[in-house]
Amino acid sequence: MEATSPPFWPWSSPPQADALEVSGVPLHVAGVAFGVAILAYSLVNAIEIAVVGANRIRVRHLMEQGNRAAAALYRLQQAKERFFTLIVLLQNLSVVVASTAGSFMAAQAVGGVGGLALGTGVMTLGLAMLGEVLPKVLAAHAGERFPLVMARPVAAIMWLLRPLVVPLATAPAFVSRLLFGQRLGVTPTVTEAELRTLIDIAAEEEAVEERQAELLERVFRFGERRVREVMVPRTEVVWLERGTTVSEFYRLYAQNPHSRFPVYEGSVDNVVGIVNIKDVLRGLAQGEVGPDSVIDWFMRPALFVPESKRVGDLFWEMQRSGQQMAVVVDEFGGTAGVVTLEMLLEELVGVVSDELRPAQQEFVTVDERTYRLDAGMSIDDANQELGLDLPEGDYETVAGFVLDHLGHVPREGEQFVYNGLRITVTRMAGRKIEEVTVTRLGTPQGQEPTP
Known part of the structure; x- marks a missing residue:
């Protein structure tokens, strides 16, 4: 009676010789391929974070000083579509190689459904920790040296793979024009809000003088005002x-x-x-x-x-x-x-005075809580100079705010409380408010006018 082979079930482990025959890849070769793919995936993710996070202003400054690595990095930042296409290509290539090699090793070590589950779990943890989290954290703390070192090699790889990179990079714009009749929008490198925040940070860190920061802020307000x-x-x-x-x-x-x-x-x-x-x-x-x-x-x-x-x-x-x-x-x-x-x-x-027109003070500090203001002082200047936090509205000046709040032309000496400030009309010229006195109160009170 002939001996029969035991039945093979999907969840059982196949004989070692059959597994080797199926895979055709030695275990040590699969292990090396798996390790190289994980390292490559980690490096690609680190490069992506480093290039995107590199300070564009600093990079351009280094480029203008003749730094070739900075010039290469600047070109990568400008060619966003091609750079991200290259990153996606390399990421997918690394994942495919790592997945294939990991599956071979799991099949040879365990086999069946158990090997598939083990391979999936190891791949998920390996890619998440070693390929995603760790390299991105390290790249974020590496400073500018890492992207400068990697810029030229990445640029060379992008040039070598341009037959793949260029068509894939231009495809989204082509599809957008085909479907919507327009090109994809381009996000500005630096927005006005980011520049203003950068100026504030530079002033706080004393990288620029307070007067310089104030002048730059005035430039932005200059373009906004009517x-x-x-x-x-x-x-x-x-x-x-x-x-x-x-x-x-x-x-x-x-x-x-x-x-x-x-x-x-x-x-x-x-x-x-x-x-x-x-x-x-x-x-x-x-x-x-x-x-x-x-x-x-x-x-x-x-x-x-x-x-x-x-x-x-x-x-x-x-x-x-x-x-x-x-x-x-x-x-x-x-x-x-x-x-x-x-x-x-x-x-x-700021105000420019001469021999014929002496500078006029828009406010006088009476004490640490009290100010006398020219009623023609703008709301923006009053808030910026004195930190009054007066509201904006359909008016431009302190006098306009007083009229808007009261709803009538005030009498000289009339006062009201707003947001912890006692505001007194101290001088009138006919129906025109010429001067007000603002006093900070300890505790905000009601906002009803008082005679």
Whole structure:
């Protein structure tokens, strides 16, 4: 009677010779392939984190100093689609090799369903710990040296594999155009919010001086603000009526020594030009006019701008046109005020004073809890300079906030409490609020106005 082989079940272990015949790979070769694949997977993940996390500003600075490794790293950061395509290719290749080698070793060691389960568990833990977590943590703490060292080898590999990398990298953009008729969006390298945060951090760490940080912050606010926030309102403008004589103009100038005066005809809503004091002085010196001559002879065309125009846009427009003053027009076509190039510059560098116009303090510190404020001080400046945390609204100044909060024109001496601040109207000029006093209270109280 012939001997029969025992039946083979999927969960049983096959004979060692059969396993070797099935796999065709010696155990030690599979082990080496498995180890190399895990190491390669770990290295690829570390490179991905290091390149993506490298400080782009620092990399560009090193590149401009002639660092070739930094130049290679910068090119990798710029070629995002190709770089990530290469990373995905290498990651998948490593996973396939590691999975295949691990399956061979598990099949030879255990076999059957038990070997499959063991191989799956080992692969999962090995890839998670050795291939994902550990290399990414190490790369995040390695600093800039690791990505600089690896940049050129990675660039060389990307060049060698370009027949695969280029088509795969361009495929998403092609599919996007095919389906949606547009290209994939490009995320900016550094956003404005990130730059502002970087400036704050640099100031806190004293990498830049406080004045430099303040100037940079003013640059950002400069581009955000509207003309109505910085203009001189029409009620505070010194106007010239058309037909005014030179002698009358001099009397006005003696009381209000400005460089330029807007000229109106009939109403300040009908501005017809701008008069420059230098033109008047030159005309008198050359004998072209006399004291009884009318000022109309010196008028220059006025530049009209909407009050919603951004300050930055107006600055460049005035710089290109050579205009030093612009008339601000509201949405109804009336005159809202005027703005000068000097006023726009002051938004960047602060108040500029001269012999004819001394610097005016917008606030005076009475004691550690009390301030006297010019009611025309902007809400932004009051919050930034004094930390008052006044709310923003359909107004630009402290006076506007007071009127908005009270809902009526206040009396001199009227006060109210808002958010732990006692705000007192200390000086009025007719219906105009000229000065307020702000006192910090120990405990926030109600917000009802009190006489």
